[in-house]
Every structure is written in C-alpha cells, then in structure tokens.
Amino acid sequence: NAGVTQTPKFQVLKTGQSMTLQCAQDMNHNSMYWYRQDPGMGLRLIYYSASEGTTDKGEVPNGYNVSRLNKREFSLRLESAAPSQTSVYFCASSAQRDSNEQFFGPGTRLTVL
C-alpha cells in the first residue's frame, strides 16, 4: 500500500514549456486534490476532483488544467509554464469530499526559469 504517489520528484522548466505532473492513489479514494505550497502563502488548492469524472476549480486555478483519468489517477498540466509557477506541488486524496481525512503525496518541486 503506497498511499499517494507523485512523479516526478523534481523538475526544471524554461518559461513557455509544458509538462504534466502525475498523481496516483491506491486507497480507493473518491476525491483527489492538487495544492501548491509557497513560502509565506501556505498551501493553496489549485483544483480538486470530488469523484471520478468531475473536476472543480480551487483557489488558484489559472495557468493549470487537470484530468481525472480514472479513480486512481489525477494529473495536473501546465500548458505554458511561467516563473510564478515555481512552487512545490502536492497531490492529496480522501475517501469522500466533505468529512474524511486527506492524505498527501511527497510533492513535486518545480522550478521555472
């Protein structure tokens, strides 16, 4: 039981490049989330998926797209990376949207030059 896994662990991009961050969970959870963590700003929700087939915007969705590929996987795509997207990205999952504990992955450290 690996919990929540994320790939890659580290990535350096140039401005304008695109990339997809991958997330998978093996806990049969319905809900999945993408956060970014920045110094002085704390953790902020980018997008979430309450259940397979649905996605909703969080607090800071601009510049990102997501895909809930199946119940296990939830990917985050940066179409045209900007230096402001330099951050640590965390994926999380929970059994249900409202009442359950969230479990986090190890994070992806992204630098955009």
Place this chain on the structure above:
Amino acid sequence: KQEVTQIPAALSVPEGENLVLNCSFTDSAIYNLQWFRQDPGKGLTSLLLIQSSQREQTSGRLNASLDKSSGRSTLYIAASQPGDSATYLCAVKGNTGKLIFGQGTTLQVKP
C-alpha cells in the same frame, strides 16, 4: 471567507517539555479540522482529524481539541522529543469541501 491563523509562527523548547500549538479560524461552520506534520523538504503527514461533532482526539503523545464556538483548536504535545521537530499545520474543511490551511508553526525541540 474562512481564514486560519496559527500562533506562534515558531517555537523552540527543551526536550521533555509539554507544549501547546494554537490554531484559530474565523468561520465556525466547519466539517472537520485536521492537524498535519511536515518535515523539511517532505510532504504532509496527517496527525489527527477532529470531526465538527467531536471535542478532542488523541494519538499517543498528541492530543488535539476543538472548540467550534470560539473558532479554536489546540494541539498538545506531551514530553516533547527532538524527533518532534517539524512544522505543524492545521487545516479546516468547510461547506465548500476545501481544506483551508494555516501558515504553520515551526517547532524545534532541543536535546
């Protein structure tokens, strides 16, 4: 808009002390409150989850309390150890289904 505040931002204590970390939130209409631990360069580890109907939760040397009416939660750590050094985050989940995080308290326990 829900806002979560954690005070102090940093805390240094000698090993063996009992300590309390504070978390306050502005909107009492919450589903639950969750305490996390984050080690430098690592992800978040869930410590305790308190549902809105509960007053406290305990796990080992950790005890978290919740007072919804006053918008406060505390995380009590008994007999602190150097291995407890980390950043502790609280987060509340409201009727939007989204977790709102505090900025965290960075704890250093000195041997």
